[in-house]
Amino acid sequence: MAEAVRADARRNYEHLLAVAGEAFAEHGTDASLRDVARRAGVGIGTLYRHFPTRETLLEALMSSRFDVLRASAEDLLGAPSPRDGLLAWLREFAVGSTAYRGLPESVMTALREEGSELHASCHAMRAAGGRLLARAQESGAVRADLTAGELLALVAGIAWASEQSAEPTGMIDRMLSLTTTGIAADRSADTTPA
CATH class of the missing domain: 1.10.10.60 (Homeodomain-like)
Structure with missing residues (x-):
């Protein structure tokens, strides 16, 4: 029974x-x-x-997405180009962040609030993305003073802005292309997104 x-x-x-x-x-x-x-x-x-709570419901919905992003970041650590690996992961993060309107804000809140229900799931994903960033920085492709938190906040902002657009994926691609220039160690680097 x-x-x-x-x-x-x-x-x-x-x-x-x-x-x-x-x-x-x-x-x-x-x-x-x-x-x-x-x-x-x-x-x-x-x-x-x-x-x-609403947060426990959102955490249950998002934990598998965060696990996929974590695994993807780990896979991309072996990409031939550290820069391209990082950009591919950032695009995946941004597109996934648009699954539900308001999600980018929820993710950023969870990353800041260690006691939140989403924090542990977000933390593992963020750590994996941080390793991708560190690899790109070590290769000289990305500026050394950029932190993982800053980069995720920037991409969450792109995801939020794309929610306001009639063509979210096109907006994400364009904004990531523009962002690539800002995070590049060498400002003359190619700005085509991964």
């Missing part, structure tokens, strides 16, 4: 995540949690039993 209850609870959890993902995609990270529960066909108490 307990196994059936656990399986039912797991299905509820997965269903709530799927419905929340749809609601956040439609209405942004500030979507009504009551609406999420209603769409999922459960009471608000059931939603809160699984996800006591």
Whole structure:
């Protein structure tokens, strides 16, 4: 009997995540949690039993995305060009940050607030991106005084700006191209995005 209850609870959890993902995609990270529960066909108490706060719900939705970004950064550490590896990862980060309107702000808040539910997931992703940045800096492709926090804030800003655009991916590509000039150690470096 307990196994059936656990399986039912797991299905509820997965269903709530799927419905929340749809609601956040439609209405942004500030979507009504009551609406999420209603769409999922459960009471608000059931939603809160699984996800006591909006942040825990967002963390559950984002943890797999952050894991993918972390793994991608680790894979790109072997890219022939440290600069191109970093830029490919930054583009992936920016595009992923536009999955839900309001997500760039939520990610930046989580990176700043060590006690937040999203912080641990963000931290592993940020550390992997930091290793990509360090590799590009060591190769001389990226200015040495740039920190991982500054770079992620810059790219989160690009993701936020792209949310305001009719063509988000085009905006991300253009803004990353412009940013490449600003982070290059050699200002005459090629500014074509990865």
